[in-house]
Amino acid sequence: MSSVPAPKSTAPVAHLEDSHLASNGPASRTNGVDPSTLAMGPAVARHPGDTKAADVVKCLKDDGTLDPITDPKLTGAEVTALYRAMLRTRILDDRLVTLQRQGRIGFHIGSLGEEAAILGSAFAMRPQDWMFPCYREFGGALWRGMPLSRYVDNMFGNSNDPAKGRQMPDHYCYRKAKVTSISSPIGTQITQAVGFAWGARIKKDDLVTLVYFGEGATSSNEFHNGMNFAGVFKTPTVFFCRNNGWAISVPTERQTASRTFAEKAIAYGMPGVRVDGNDLFAVVKVTRDAIDRAARGEGPTLIEAMTYRLSGHSTSDDPKAYRPDGTLEPWRAQDPLARLRKHLKAFHGLTDQQDKDLEAEVDAELRAAIVAAEKTDAPSLDSMFDDVFADLPWHLREQKEELVKGPRAKGHGH
Secondary structure, eight states, rough: OOOOOOOOOEEEEEEOOGGGGGGSSGGGTTTSSSSGGGGTTTTTTOOOGGGGGGEEOOOOOOTTTOTTTTTTOOHHHHHHHHHHHHHHHHHHHHHHHHHHTSSSOOOOOTTOOOOOHHHHHHHHHHTTTTEEOOOSTTHHOOOOOHHHHHHHHHHHHTSSTTTOOOOTTTOBGGGGBOOOOOOSSSSHHHHHHHHHHHHHHHHOOOOOEEEEEEEEGGSSSHHHHHHHHHHHTTOSSSEEEEOOSEEEEGGGGGOSSOOGGGGGGGGSSSSSEETTTTTTHHHHHHHHHHHHHHHHTTTEEEEEEEEESSSSSTTTTOOGGOOOOOGHHHHHHTTTHHHHHHHHHHOOOOHHHHHHHHHHHHHHHHHHHHHHHHHSOOGGGGGGGGSSSOOOOEEEEEHHEEEEEEHGTTTTTT
């Protein structure tokens, strides 16, 4: 059998001497940044100095200016709207954690520190494109047009919730905004996004699918299946990996022996790009480029958005069990909301009073949505029989009648 030469990869790959796998520990993997200025201790999953690497796309500088080479050329109104959306996501996160601690909702999985990665990529999508979220992307779904009331109804599982309380909180969907439903099993949305894109290509529909997942999902079967199929058939898919440092308690360096997650794209015949996930402008740039490439029929792209999970995995997780609080400070200094606020104040005239007024406006909006959702009745108990069969089979009709007559039905719409 004759040998076939390997195809040249279009993925940006740093030279071997840049590899942090050659280091002795996470704190030394700084890509040329002085470790003494960024010491973080042994329990950090990834160092903020990693985002300074030459192959990481960046735009927003420390002084609030933008790199003209990677500037996506957003208008002042667009930047302000994105800032408001990020602020709303941050405040909503805080409110929902409080509600869960008070026992008013059962669960929340947030995006604290990852707002730029989520909102920047959602902004880059075209109206006809489809979003396949993981679960942290509620801010992106709201940006795409999902009503706030619909999201909050899902968090309470009330009778206005389209899922009628059958799904976990944060398992939303909104077809009108082209946001698909969420499932908890890791990586399932990856193959779904690829299949949807493949179907669109066959039908010659002009759309791209953008699928979100954490770096932990790269260890799932679905990541390999989806990436391999997308690479072979050149589906119009953008794989958006939120590398936030942790897969619950598993740190990045325990997830893969690869130098980066982006370079995994090479094996599947597609480009891979790393971007500073806390830089809103850079995220818009690389996602827009990937969508344009897919729309031209050139196939998929893997994006590794380098961000950091500042909270626990969810309200069911206590990160102090595996991550000392002190390791968060260098990442808090890279807070995407603070970085964007600095840019707005320097170049778009945002004042402290305007910022406070905006926060108060968002807070009032959220409080109203929460009050309305909490006042809404729970789904009726017999609604569990709905939405499966067009004609309910006889045995389920009998079970439904017995349930409604029984003691559990009291307080559940009966």
